Amino acid sequence: MTTKRPNFVFILADDLGCADLGCTGARAPVSPHLDRMAAEGLLFTHGYSNSPVCSPTRFALITGRWQYRLRGAAEEPMTGRYRGDKIVGLPPEHPTLPSLxxxxGYRTAxxxxxxxxxxPHFGPLKxxxxxxxxPLSGGVDYFNYTDSIGKRDLWEGETPAEDHGYLTDALSDRAVRFIEDMPEEQPFLLSLHYTAPxxxxxxxxxxxxxQRIGGRINHVDGGSLATYRRMIQQMDEGIGRVLAALEAKGVAEDTLVVFTSDNGGERFSDNWPFVGQKMDLLEGGIRVPLIARWPARIAPGSTSATPAMTMDWCPTMLEAAxxxxxxxxxxxxxSLLPLFADPAWNPRRRLYWRMLHRQQAALRxxxxxxxxxxxxxYLFDLALDERERANQARREPERLAAMRQAWQDWAAQLPPIPAEARATLVFGDADIPRASH
Incomplete structure (x- = not known):
């Protein structure tokens, strides 16, 4: 076993469905590099995001804590209307995975x-x-980098960035350059958070x-299944280049690479066999692809059915370092380090979620x-009914009551979600038919 401090590369896709990769059941060959990464490492079949919406999951990832502990992580997507806001954001004084x-002695990017x-109150450099x-915000146009309110949003540190072409490729290029430029003796954390798909x-x-949509980035009259799959494929090509850069640098053996999504997919995504999508606490909104590769510590071809959440990667990487x-x-x-040695390891803990949107609560x-x-x-036995179609609430009233009480006890320990923090759908129901539940 190596005694060198490991490097970390955490790759986060945006709104990727659970079955959108070949290694998780994709119906098209879009992810050869991620499929190879899974074959060379550990594939989680029960990977979960901390939230079914963007920002809260990212709060949990960077802090290793329930996102509900922070006002800014209540559940709202941080659109451009929060520019200059003093409250909604990650407080610079809060310790994070990169700050720790x-x-x-790690280099962090x-x-x-x-x-x-x-x-000026929040930001990655703080x-x-x-x-x-x-980009500082959520989705941006892939060519002109405008956000949901039409403002250009691509940054080099705290300075507006120049044109860098197609955004997915620009992010891959910069990640590769970061690896190539790292001094060999210094360990690093590289967070590679794509906006794709x-x-x-x-x-x-x-x-x-x-050019046609002219900054209307939440357009409802564009896209197709072929376009969506091509976006995944182009992200996968960039990830392949990142993995190749680790090999060329001679650090692949001692680097933990993790890939996952911030929440379940929407619109063109494939969440099969699950019901629900982004914004839902049904499995389709929170079950996500999850892959870890670390040649020094993880045997190739490993698979684990142990449930893991986004916030677990902060303690995992801290312990590894x-x-x-x-x-x-x-x-x-x-910490998920025990899983790397024994993929069957299972601490049998409870996992919790909550959302004001649709008054949702969930406990696994x-x-x-x-x-x-x-x-x-509802009460579901996921071992028999991952699709959440057979409600066992009437057949198991005592279990239902006990799990309801357990959720209520957990929620009572955390600050309530302010009413003004309610998340809203990006697209209206009249524009996008929602799946029936």
Whole structure:
């Protein structure tokens, strides 16, 4: 076993469906590099995002804690209307995975989407990253980088960036350059947070589509299944280049590479066999692809059915680096290092979610899942019914009551979600038919 401090590359896709990769059941050959990464490492079949919407999951990832502990992570997507806001964002004083690793001698960089609050009060350089290249908001146009309110949003540190072509390729280019330029003796954390395959629906061949929509990045009259798959493929090509850069640098053996999505897919995504999508606490909104590769510690071809959440990667990487968490900010996630040696390891903990949107609550305990949505309660045995179609609430009233109480006890320990933080759908129901539940 190596004694060298490992490097970390955390790759986050945006709105990627659980079955959108070949290794997770895709119906088209779009992800050869990620499929190879899964074959060379550990594929999680029960990977979960901390939230079914963008920003909250990112708060959980960077802090290793329930996102509900922070006002800015209540559940709202941080659109351009929050520019200059002093409240909604990640407080610079809160310890983070990059700040703790930075203080331990790691070089830290975020390449890609931040989405955790706007300057001058918030930003990646204020929360532990020493380098930043990417958008501060959520989705942006892939060619002119305008955000949801029409403002250009691509940054080099805290300075507006020049044109760099198709955004997915620009992020891949910068990630590769970061690896190539790293001194061999210094460990690093590279957060590579793509905006793909989040809308607008543009591949590198779709510059004309960018001009047509003219900054209307949440357009409802564009895109197709072929376009969406091509966006995934072009992201996968970039990831292949990142993996190749690690090999060329001679650091692949000692680098933990993780790939996942910030939430379940929407619109053109494939969430099969699950019901629901982004914004839902049904499995389709929170079950996500999850792959980890670390040749020094993970046997190739491994698979694990142990449930894992986004916030688990902060304690995992801290423990792997030998860095203690901040004592005044105890972590809610757990280290997954035992899984690397034994993919069957399972701590049998409970996983919780909540959303004001549709008045949702969810708890997973072993194979059982409690779900509340739209004023109704459900109880599902995921071991038999991953599609959440057979409601066991009437057959198991005692289990339903116990799980409801467990969720209520958990929620009572956390700050309530402010009413003004309610998330809203990006697209109206009249524009996008929602799947029936």
């Amino acid at each position: 690793l930075r203080d331990a 975020l390449v890609g989407k931040w989405h955790l609050g706007y300057p 929360s532990g990253y020493q380098e930043f290249f990417g 989040h809308w607008p629906w543009e591949t590198r061949e779709d510059h004309a589509e960018s 030998g860095v203690a968490p901040h004592p005044e900010y105890p972590l809610d996630g757990i 305990d072993g194979a059982w899942k409690y779900l509340a949505m739209d004023g109704h309660e």
